[in-house]
Amino acid sequence: MLWAALLPSDISSDASRRTEATSGLATWCLQFTPRVAVIEPLSESPAVVMELASSTRLFGGKRRLAARVREESADLGVRQLSWAPTSLAAVALARAGRSNGFSKPLDQCLDGLPLETLVAVAAHQATLVRLGCQTLGQVRALPRGGLSRRFDAQLLAALDQAYGLRPEAHEWVQLPDSFAARLELMSRVELAPALLFGARRLLLQMSGWLAARHAGVTAFTLRWCHDSMRSKSAGDGGEMTVRTAQATRDIEHLTRLLAEHLAKVELLAPVGDLELIALDVHALDEKSLSLIPEPQQAGESLTLVLERIAARLGPQCVLRPVVMEDHRVEWMQHWQPAPLARPRKLNRSVDIPQPTFVLPEPLRLATRNERPVYQGVLQLLAGPHRVEGGWWDRVTEDGKTTTRNVARDYWVALSEHAGVLWVFQTRLADTETAWFLHGIFA
Amino acid sequence: MAAVLQWAGDDEEPVPSSFPSSQHRTRGRRLPARPGELPPEVEAAIWRGNELGSPVTHVLSSGFHDLDAELPGAGWPCHSLTEILQPQPTVAEWRLLAPVMRQVVAAGGNVVVVGPPKTPHLPGLRFAGLDERHLVWVQAEAPAERLWVTEQLIKANASGLLLSWLPQARQEQLRRLQVCAQACDGPVFLCRPAAAEHEPSAAPLRIQLRFGVDWQLQVHLLKRKGPTHEGSILLPSVPGGLESIITPRLRRPSELIAARERREAREATHAVGSTAPERHLKRRVTAH
Secondary structure: OOOEOOOOOOOOOOOOHHHHHHHHHHHOOOOOOOOOOEEOOOOOOOOEEEEEEHHHOOOHHHHHHHHHHHHHHHHHHHHEEEEEEEEEHHHHHHOOOOOEOOOOOOOHHHHHHEHHHHHHOOOOOOOOHOOOOOOOOHHOOHHHHHHHHHHHHHHHHHHHHOOOOOOOOOOOOOOOOOOOOOOHHEEEEEHHHHHHHHHHHHHHHHHHHHHHOOOOEEEEEEEEOOOOOOOOOHHOOOEEEEEEEEEEEOOHHHHHHHHHHHHHOOOOOEEEEEEEEEEEEOOOOOEEEEOOOOOOOOOOOHHHHHHHHHHHHHHHHEEEEEEEEOOOOHHEEEEEEOOOOOOOOOOOOOOOHHHHHHOOOOOEEEOOOEEOOOOOOOEEEEEEEEEEEEOOEEEEEEEEEEEEEEEEEEEEEEOOOOEEEEEEEEEEEOOEEEEEEEEEEO | OOOHHHHHHOOOOOOOOOOOHHHHHHHHHHHHHOOOOOOHHHHOOOOOOOOOOOOOOOEEOOOOHHHHHHHHHOOOEOOEEEEEEEOOOOOOOHHHHHHHHHHHHHHHEEEEEOOOOOOOOOHHHHHEEEEEEOEEEEEEOOOHHHHHHHHHHHHHOOOEEEEEEEOOHHHHHHHHHHHHHOOOOOOOEEEOOOOHHHOOOOEEEEEEEEEEEEOOOEEEEEEEEOOOOOOEEEEEEEOOOHHHHHHHHHOOOOHHHHHHHHHHHHHHEEEEEEEEHHHHHHHHHHOO
16 A cells, blocks of 8 residues: 655635645545545644555556656645555654655654644543653553543544554545636735746646546636735736647646736736636547557547538538439539438449539630630540430429430540540530530549 | 578578578678778668658558659658649649549548539549549638638548648648648648749648640659659659540640641631631541
8 A cells, every 4th residue: 555645735724725725635636546535624734645556557656656746746735745554654754744654664653753643642642641652652552451441442543543453444535527726825916927826736736637537628717816905996806718729738738828828917906816717628538558559549530520510611511422323414423411321322323434523514615716715725635425315304493494405515625724624515506506614634 | 580581481492592691791791891881781770861751651652653753751641731733723633643542442541622623523533443432522612611621620530531622721821730630640632723832831742733735744842851853753644534535646635736736827827818618627627
């Protein structure tokens, strides 16, 4: 078992403030392990303990985990960080100002500690001192039978639990569903960039909360409250929302972003309190640390992204083709919104050369010497290919019924600038004929 | 280890011609004697300024041997943008990309086209290996929409090949796309006007594509990882489906055009003296 105890530094006399400080710290701790508990939250020196033995490998070993906890907890305003095999021993060592409970056997570490380090023992401090006991070791040396008869059961239980003779039971801290943390600043702050020091502490807590939920934030709000000595015109305080393009919980990135925004803020009055709220939280995919690279499935599926695009542009803008069994170029294929079901059987398509781009409407070409002109006179290469028919295809538009009958001679034409074109010659109403551009072999 | 592999590979040969490891050893002993030359394993690890950069990313072969020889990594790069600059859009894109599209579709990938100026025609694209299950057309008209759609598709990393027409993209927008594209597994092609040649761009590969009359594509690499590219590469390319109808006479359309121009010039001089409309008509018909 590897227990860490953290003592928050500035403990206010207000009970609710004290709970806020410890619960914020506990939230940050939850990123390392789900086994986090608050010990004696209402006592003089509450402590947060966490059990890390099963998390060491995930965080790259005991040494690196300890270094990370030490560094980040200092930013969070932790006065003392101690390590021990049991939680009460870690708390006792922390209160005594020692950090390492693994240097010697546990009973040797604990025996020299004063009575105040365990709350259950400190309750009987006056009696025990009169008995001549100054340290935990001396209390433990007293006969157990007499100790249990003369003092309450908690004293012996706490001693046994601290020395690892009796199992400990904790009420684990639950991760809150949403994140909102408050911080009372140590002194009144008059300049906005100076708020960053306090805000960073809250950001650390938020990043711990996000890590425990495997999520990242895309928007968060920093609120500040002016202290009570403000002028009336200044109001209660202000707030600022910071948004990021991608969900993140990178503390350096968030701090930098916040610093940029705070540089533009002008405070109307000195600030006493800060509050940080995570607004938009999104699940964040983490890189797997396995040795063998997994088949990459980063990103979402095409269906999802097309759905999102269709939601913004309209369903008629995201299209998939369906080949129709028709020999007329306009009705040879049909574009339908992507989510619609396609016919199971693929339709046969014509096997003659077809252009790769078609114009939505055939473009009438000018002629010079009876030759079609499109960016210069066209050189006709191959043809004619006669496409005729369609009298069966009647459509009614605006009350007028027309048949889509076509009679066209298609040619492959070449333009020196516009590429290989698919043009056709057709008969107009009277005897004259006209050339149209219909597609491009691009 | 090398010797073992060599033996295993040459099963049908009873006696290998030379013992590879001993040969390697003698070469290794001989080389340091000559100054200015490096051992082969060191030589292979050194990149020189006049060589093409070999990208660490994955590439897909372009299908044209001459083009592969000039492209860094011998193919279209994945994980980055490729710009195709053309004087006119929709003249030769599919012809250049047909081989790579065939590979992408064969691997089960989708081809997504964003904002083409004309309607893609699937019966013709079938000759480029596409079928109706692997083609998606996103109609985006406004420049901002085109950019947004392109970025979403790149970020989603779901399309096997992305072809986007961005005639009005600015350089900072392209840089943003390039940053996104580094996480995208498929190749991303952006079709832009030839005038964009003079604007800086973050795309690591920029090519200038021109249409050649004699069933060719002229490709000039404006920007690539490696030395600058001089001149242009001529790629033989017949649009899909037209191979079957091209007769030997049509192999060189430039000669047909030249002949027609000569004839027209001659007729123009004739026309000054005498008018002979019947002869005009007859000649035109034979030219077809």
